[in-house]
Amino acid sequence: MDPDTDIGGAQQRFPQTNQSAIVRARSNDEEVRQRAFATILESYWKPVYKYVRLKWQADNEDAKDLTQGFFANAFEKNHFASYDASKASFQTFLRTCLDGFVANERKAGKRLKRGGDHEHFSLDFVSAADEFALHPAAPNANPEEYFHREWVRWMFMLALEALRAQCRQTGKGIYFELFQRYDLDEEETVSYASLGQEFGIEPGVVNNYLAAARRDFRRIVLEKLREITATEEEFRNEARSLLGVEVK
Amino acid sequence: MKWLSDDRINHLRELTVNPDFSATKYRVKSELARGGMGTVYLATDTELNRDVAIKVLNSPDLTTDLHERMIREAQIVARLEHPGIVPVHDVGVLPDGRVFYAMKYVRGKRLDEYTAETDSLRDRLRKFQAACDAVAFAHAHGVIHRDLKPQNIMIGSFGEVLVLDWGVAKILRKHESASEADTLLLPGKSKSNHKPGDTTDGTIIGTRDYMSPEQARGEIDRLDERSDVYSLGAVLYFLLTDRAPVAATRPRTVNPKVSKAAEAICLKAMSADADARYATAADLSRDVGQLLDAEPVSAYRESVFEKAARWAGKNRFLILLVLAYLVMRIILIFTSRS
Numbered sequence: 001m002d003p004d005t006d007i008g009g010a011q012q013r014f015p016q017t018n019q020s021a022i023v024r025a026r027s028n029d030e031e032v033r034q035r036a037f038a039t040i041l042e043s044y045w046k047p048v049y050k051y052v053r054l055k056w057q058a059d060n061e062d063a064k065d066l067t068q069g070f071f072a073n074a075f076e077k078n079h080f081a082s083y084d085a086s087k088a089s090f091q092t093f094l095r096t097c098l099d100g101f102v103a104n105e106r107k108a109g110k111r112l113k114r115g116g117d118h119e120h121f122s123l124d125f126v127s128a129a130d131e132f133a134l135h136p137a138a139p140n141a142n143p144e145e146y147f148h149r150e151w152v153r154w155m156f157m158l159a160l161e162a163l164r165a166q167c168r169q170t171g172k173g174i175y176f177e178l179f180q181r182y183d184l185d186e187e188e189t190v191s192y193a194s195l196g197q198e199f200g201i202e203p204g205v206v207n208n209y210l211a212a213a214r215r216d217f218r219r220i221v222l223e224k225l226r227e228i229t230a231t232e233e234e235f236r237n238e239a240r241s242l243l244g245v246e247v248k
Numbered sequence: 249m250k251w252l253s254d255d256r257i258n259h260l261r262e263l264t265v266n267p268d269f270s271a272t273k274y275r276v277k278s279e280l281a282r283g284g285m286g287t288v289y290l291a292t293d294t295e296l297n298r299d300v301a302i303k304v305l306n307s308p309d310l311t312t313d314l315h316e317r318m319i320r321e322a323q324i325v326a327r328l329e330h331p332g333i334v335p336v337h338d339v340g341v342l343p344d345g346r347v348f349y350a351m352k353y354v355r356g357k358r359l360d361e362y363t364a365e366t367d368s369l370r371d372r373l374r375k376f377q378a379a380c381d382a383v384a385f386a387h388a389h390g391v392i393h394r395d396l397k398p399q400n401i402m403i404g405s406f407g408e409v410l411v412l413d414w415g416v417a418k419i420l421r422k423h424e425s426a427s428e429a430d431t432l433l434l435p436g437k438s439k440s441n442h443k444p445g446d447t448t449d450g451t452i453i454g455t456r457d458y459m460s461p462e463q464a465r466g467e468i469d470r471l472d473e474r475s476d477v478y479s480l481g482a483v484l485y486f487l488l489t490d491r492a493p494v495a496a497t498r499p500r501t502v503n504p505k506v507s508k509a510a511e512a513i514c515l516k517a518m519s520a521d522a523d524a525r526y527a528t529a530a531d532l533s534r535d536v537g538q539l540l541d542a543e544p545v546s547a548y549r550e551s552v553f554e555k556a557a558r559w560a561g562k563n564r565f566l567i568l569l570v571l572a573y574l575v576m577r578i579i580l581i582f583t584s585r586s
Contacts, residue, residue, distance in 0.1 A: 131251050134251075135253075153252055153257055156252055156257055157251075157252055160249050161249045183259060183260070183263060184250075211268055211345075214263050214264075214268060217263065217264065218264045
């Protein structure tokens with residue numbers, strides 16, 4: 001087997017992708033653009049906050065204002081619509097825009113006033129600040145690598161939240177509970193048998209439920225990634241960096 | 249959602265990427281190769297306590313067509329029972345929804361790796377002939393490979409030659425009976441005229457350097473055994489020159505040590521016109537065998553001098569014996585006179 005083998009050819013018979021938020025950010029329809037922006041904001045605000053704190057040595061309040069200000073400015077001026085997938089990944093583009101924004105703010109000597117010029121987004125900065133304090137970056141950490149690592153972490157956290165919500169909505173809360181106990185809990189090592197006993201089901205059923213939860217988790221991660229990539233190539237590149245492998 | 253440590257992220261990455269073999273008799277040891285459709289893992293069959301290679305579909309999130317294509321591949325390979333084709337032991341669906349099939353684990357080198365270590369053209373040609381025989385067997389059973397290249401030919405530790413990766417193989421219509429077509433459909437799936445794994449005209453499948461012109465043009469309906477013959481010719485070109493075929497460059501231009509007969513076999517197999525190629529891989533194998541035995545090959549008309557040179561090369565020992573006899577006689581004549 002060789003990766004050089006082409007399957008699909010000129011007609012590219014690959015599955016259709018969900019339309020990405022990056023593409024929708026260029027829409028003329030204000031409502032569509034707002035929804036796209038909300039997706040981008042949700043996917044990036046926490047890595048942006050942490051990156052600003054690390055690279056720009058911003059304190060909590062400053063980083064909160066800069067994060068709010070950056071996204072408000074990007075939305076207002078429709079910056080994300082100018083992204084060109086052939087030049088860099090969206091993540092790199094966003095980080096470059098962010099650096100430019102913070103540099104300008106600092107240069108102009110502006111101190112963004114909390115609740116002032118920029119529109120406020122409802123973001124859980126308390127958890128972001130706690131995470132930054134409790135799990136600090138390594139000394140001399142490369143800010144770009146740190147941003148990427150925190151983005152990966154955030155993507156997985158969002159996917160887990162979505163999985164939890166989906167399991168709850170479909171009456172399969174036990175799937176997520178088992179997944180949480182077996183795959184997420186770091187403090188306790190459990191077996192299928194002990195989980196089966198605890199939840200009153202056979203170990204084989206534990207296996208089936210876990211397999212379903214893992215399958216859904218994988219699907220959600222890839223769906224989220226598709227939402228925030230503009231092209232098939234970018235999706236594959238980001239999947240490679242997120243998951244460490246080729247995803248076809 | 250609780251903060252995730254780097255350890256948990258790595259664990260989730262593995263969950264997302266690695267197939268879930270927990271409910272099977274297989275335990276994965278390592279990844280062997282990753283391709284467009286699937287990934288091959290080295291695993292242990294815990295019931296029989298032996299190593300197997302398991303090909304698993306890359307993602308369970310793709311269309312059903314790919315699942316069916318994979319099962320179709322397993323079924324095609326399973327019906328080709330030949331020492332040059334890796335036997336399939338098992339096929340199924342993992343708990344995470346991915347289709348897999350288990351096959352014999354071949355320890356050895358790919359033909360391109362083997363070539364890098366083997367200068368002897370004779371040894372290379374023997375391996376090539378064995379690969380042709382395996383392909384000829386598949387052709388005799390109505391299956392064309394469609395992706396023959398050095399990377400898909402394996403040389404086992406005992407010198408055995410195996411043709412791998414039948415992922416884009418096709419059953420030729422003329423060999424496909426209604427009952428065979430039925431067996432290639434998954435239970436529960438509707439029987440349509442377009443079977444999983446089928447491709448339509450305009451779709452390009454294969455590897456550019458090694459695919460026939462008609463395959464490169466996406467003329468799927470026109471592909472037959474001769475398309476594989478072209479690819480085998482391209483593999484032969486690689487074995488003769490240590491490089492993938494270059495358009496309009498004859499093997500002897502790249503490597504002057506290549507004989508005219510060997511070049512002629514290569515060029516006949518790689519003819520742009522399918523009608524001018526060997527009709528089957530068996531014909532190609534026969535000509536390579538003739539070349540190895542220093543017999544005339546169908547692809548090349550020799551001059552009298554070349555015939556004599558070939559005869560001399562083949563009967564070198566006899567000629568030396570006769571010469572030795574003649575020298576002895578001359579010596580004896582002179583010594584008896586003096």
